Amino acid sequence: MSDRDRGHPEVSVSVNGAPRRAVLEARRTLADFLREECLTTSVHLGCEHGVCGACTVLLDGIAVRSCLLFAVQAQGAEVTTVEGLAGPDGSLNPVQQAFRDCHGLQCGFCTPGFIVSVTAFLAENPEPTLDEIRSALSGNLCRCTGYQGIIAAVQQAAAQTLKREVLEP
């Protein structure tokens, strides 16, 4: 008996620009769908109750916790994970580069969620103050870095994004 025969819903989404269609149980979370069906394993599960932020992805450009959504709730949406942020040639986006430059990661498990959150945050607020950065980061947990390099990385990425916008309008 296939999933469809059991009357499971179908979901169609775009994941990092590629169309994905699947029939799956309504209870399957977006995070599990992304990890297991789409193989975007950057979506890390740190708590599965919406606190740690490691599973953060962009849903139509908005940062969401994929452990708190069912896959079917993403029907018709564009999903972006950290795999979709680097250029096709593997070049890192300014946030990814800044995390590397500023030692913004150690074990790397929380990193994809941070990078996705920060990418969304800087799109909304390209010139943040230090307090705004701290507040924006407070929804993601990191156990290794003490956040020092992460805060520095957001400052660097903000400065670079701004510079690029000025130089390459």
Added chain:
Amino acid sequence: MTRGYRSPDPAAVSTGVEASEAAGRFVGQSVKRVEDRRLVAGYGQYVDDVRLPGMLHAAFLRSDLARARVRRLDTTAAAGLDGVVAVLTAEDLNHYVDSLRSSVNPPDLAIVPGHVLAPGDVRFVGDPVALVVAEDRYLAEDALELIDIDYEPLAPVVDYEQAAGSPHLVHPELGTNLGASGSGPDPGLARVFESAHLVVTETFHQQRQCNMPMETRGLVAHWQRHAGRLDLWASTQSPHELAFTAARVLQIGEHQVRVHMGDVGGAFGQKVYSGRDEMAVLLAARDLGRAVKWIEDRRENLMASNSARVDRLTVTMAVDADGRILGAEIDHLSDSGAYPLGGAPAKSAQLVSMFPGPYRIPRLGWSTATVFTNTVGRGAYRGPWQMETVGREMMIDLAAQRLGMDPLDFRRRNVIERAELPHTTATGRVYEQISPAETLEQAAEMIGYHSFRAEQAEARARGRLLGLGLSLFIEPTSMGRGALGAEGAVVRVEPDGTVTVSMGTGAHGQSLETTIAQVVADELGVEMERVILRQGDGTPYGFGTGGSRSAVIAGGAARAAASEVRARIGRIAAHLLEAAPEDVIVDRGSAFVAGTPARQVSVAEVADAAYRRPESLPEGVPEGLEHTARYRAPEVTHSNAAHACICEIDSGTGVVRILKYVVSEDCGNMVNPMIVEGQIAGGVVQGVGGALYEWAPYDADGNPRATTLLDYVMPTAAEVPILEHGHVVTPSDTPGGHKGVGEGGAIGAPACVVNAVNDALGPLGIRLSRQPLTPDTIISAIAEAESR
């Protein structure tokens, strides 16, 4: 010795301090991390990312009572659910395993009963009772709901301070709740206490904390019966310890076990030893003959992995009128929980031994005990013995206050000076290359100690609660004894001139792919990007990564192996260049004759000769280009540091805000200053969490009250201080002059923060000695003080 520090511009974090004296092209530089390219792009491979054909998924039924007899356990309905492959209980698995011991605990020391699953009675909330293996994790969890279990509740032993005298036994097999105890009385102390100017006694408490790696534990096990081969993927700090455990549990040879080491999402001590649940997964995989994956969820991690820091330390200290410490007596009690990780209860030997720390404390008497309780087992957590620093540094502030002395002056009077080295402590430790006095002065200067006191007086006059805390410690790193005594490395130049380093380490955030490449690239004279680190299967035995040991011990092994390979490159190159070996220099991937760089041959050409043109080798030089070395570390390598911080307390909300935090650290020559500072910062923030926020309490019935990250409050970016780092560099006498640094931040921070809070609350007559200092605690203390 060199010194230096820089300002706290967060954007400058990656610039590092000036290179140390022993700097090479790579060693001593803040080289960017090799690991990051894949990790920031989302292509790390953690254990949950492993998918094997036909892989099954495991989930545990765990006890929801702290102590109870299992009256009925019926798995029929669960086993009958479509997609469920097996439901296993103690009856199926426990007879395979006689002991939970680790390789560090020899058989006679492992005293925790070896129950893989709960044997008819449960001993803590979270105790694994049954294991469901199913085609899918969702189905496995569905099946858990169908297991019919009925308990007869029993009175639990929850409070560790009462456990020793409780009529109820956590492990009836043992006949006592006392796990281990010891004492070392100093008969001369009584006279010292009698005649001393001042004797102060205080009891300090640390609360239950969790390691909280962002990645929980996890294991994929695949037993191929006909091949006689076990493949393991695990979130582990110690691939060889896992192989040891797997071989012992499954009664196979270690040569049949292949541990594949991927990325590991943090551990901080939690992932050295295998838990009982992991042993159950190994046994299930063997019985089923299919790959089995178990990924712990966060609730399990907080409830059933391990706890840490449940310590009570009573310190009695005698001082003379000038503030000189004359002697101390300590009594330590810790909570081992029900099944401590590693199979043996926590002993306090390291805590006692480190208590004198960086001070002249001529006499020390001690007594220690650890008890079993119906709570989750204790495990190592970054500086597992750090209660010595917590208790000593808080006592020093208290003694100074009683004497009417400034806490910095009090420390200056007692701190070990360089001229006194080597110094032997009252506990027999010998310090040789330490610099506590220098780090104390550097930290005091960085924090602006003297100008702060004026600022504080002014702030107090205006009703603000501002405080400064200090904390000083010696960190015993890279312990070179027993299973921890040595590490091995194979350095192999491949036929194309690239370099593979195989090591028994288990990096889980320490950046070893970068630092080992730095060390080996410098030693060989090749580019760093040509060097790669391999861990796990096929590497020489080693205890793994933990105990602040990798730079010294693993680095030492890598250096030793690389040094031999470099000598061989020189001999082959000399032969090819028709020069004397002593005239050949190897640098940036080329070997050339000193003074005539045009006469050169690349390392790749040397490697090609070594493997593919053996007839071109000089006589007496073996074919191939690899060498295996083991490095035996000294018994211990001591690092030291001074922490200082300034905090302000909101008297209305009880919230503590840390305004400034500085660390002056001496870890010898740094392989990579950026990475050193990252290790310190991570540890400090864990310590700040332990002082102010993190708490995993149990209620009186033994129910854990923090089983989500909403209840277990970790520091976030919103409240952490931006650290300033200072470095004093006193090289150790190990190759490279390095010392360990991984745990120091977490050792020094709690006392530093608590001391700052007590300094801020001083004018109100408040002195807190029980962590965590939550807003509630502080508000209540202020209210109580005001009502006095």
